Amino acid sequence: MNPLAKIGLAIIALLILIALLAPVFISKEKVTAQDLSKSLQKPTLEHPMGRDENGRDVLARIAYGARISMRVAVIVVLISALIGTIIGSISGYYGGWIDGIISSYLFNVFLSFPGILLAIAMVAFLGPSITNLIIALCIIGWVGFARLMRGQVLKVREYDFVTAARALGGSDWRIVFKHILPNSIQPLIVQASLGMAGAVLSEASLSFLGLGVPEPVPSWGKMLDDGRQHLFNAPHMVIFPGLMIMITVLAFNFLGDGLREWLDPKQRRQS
């Protein structure tokens, strides 16, 4: 694996640790504890990332924000991958009119529509909550997986071992799950890694627009939005959440790109 991918992997491991261990080191009260007399306080030794307009500790909110970011991204990618894999496999395996409807109509509609706009519209009408956010992101997320899976199935389906399995009387389900899926798993992993980057970004975007997690749960996107009002006197409120989002997305992109290169020997030689 290339060094950037390793760096990405290390950052992701660290983020997951932060998300898991945040409640152990930082009490939940600290995230919401207000101290208006210390509103917008600059970073100090005690509060390395400063305080926000309500005097809440930014570091604590960043750490708890990692929990939201990671949780939403993991759930969205898992559900999207599951739905996408099933729909893509059906489309590629059965072909014919089913494939016609799925690939030339459904894919077309979803791909010629700006995904994030659909998510914004949906959450705007459904009302902001974690569940609605996840639903909206899954609805725009599954298409990438489905399209990838369909392509994989179309390719793998023609291999001799699949023909052999069919000749031996293997059922459709068995062929798809035992033979086609294991041979398509690599590109799916790459897509999942890039999908995580996308999900973190989309969650932050929606939260930034006030369409994500409701108060008082901290989210990086919402923290950025809060900080925008105090750009002049408290830039730390924008800088830290902005950096966190960037580092997270970058790490998943590094990993995804690295994995793609690593798993595809043709690309490895080229670059």
Next chain:
Amino acid sequence: MRNFILDATKRLLLAVPVILTVVTLVSLLIHLVPGDPVRLALGEQISPEEYQRAYRKLNLDKPLWEQSVLYWQGVLRGDLGENLLTGRSVAEQIFSRYPATIELTIASLCVAILIAIPLGVTSATHRRSILDYIASVVALLGISLPNFALGPLLMLIFAVWFSLLPVSGYGSLEHLVLPAITLGAALSAILTRMVRSSVLEELNEDYVRTARAKGLSERRVIYKHVLKNGLIPVVTILGLQFGILLAGAVITETVFNWPGIGRLLVVDGIQNRDIRLVQGCVLAISVTYIFVNMLTDIVYRLLDPRIKLS
């Protein structure tokens, strides 16, 4: 040429079911509201008469299919409904904000091209050099820094710390600079990688060797010969990304108080719970997106006759 017209028509027809679906979905968006859409828009303190009036205005007294059909008829007439409180026409508001959005997206497209072509070409001609490495990291940074984080950071640096440019607003060229960079950054990153791989591929072609053999300067070989062919795939990406720019404009406009359709959607539509306005903005952005994608596809084919509609 006949083939091209046939292809173009085919591509146009492909967009029809997409637009049909999008308009129908948008017309039914209102039913996603948990509870009562009228109360959501007008609040709890309204008289029963006001309630009934708004209820009928949103066609909620009609069956689902008729609501959709009525919305469709409105769209075809250019009537996207009006604000329930003020009676302002949605279509009028959208038309007055549309130019600002197009201005911003085109400016950021220019920013992206101006950054991506020199950076991508240098990266390809100096492959595996430190320059190439830096360019690829910069490109990944550009993709990873969301515009709602980049925007405030740029504001902080150029408007607050160095006071070079206005923080936000609309009007002069100076106002355009930061939003255009913010919106164009991600695209320039994607384009840089495209240009790099495309130029790398072209460099192996025979005509490059011929051009070099007849003694042309390397500069001339790259900019006169390689780029001409290398930019063809870049054009498609450009078109597809123009649509993504439109979606990104929603956030960038909110950050910079840019009076475009995105801000109309977020501030006037979503925050003021103006249902018809949200529908109208979503519709306007989506239809623009679909048309730009279609046009790109057609232009792409015109540029490279080898490509057939699949």
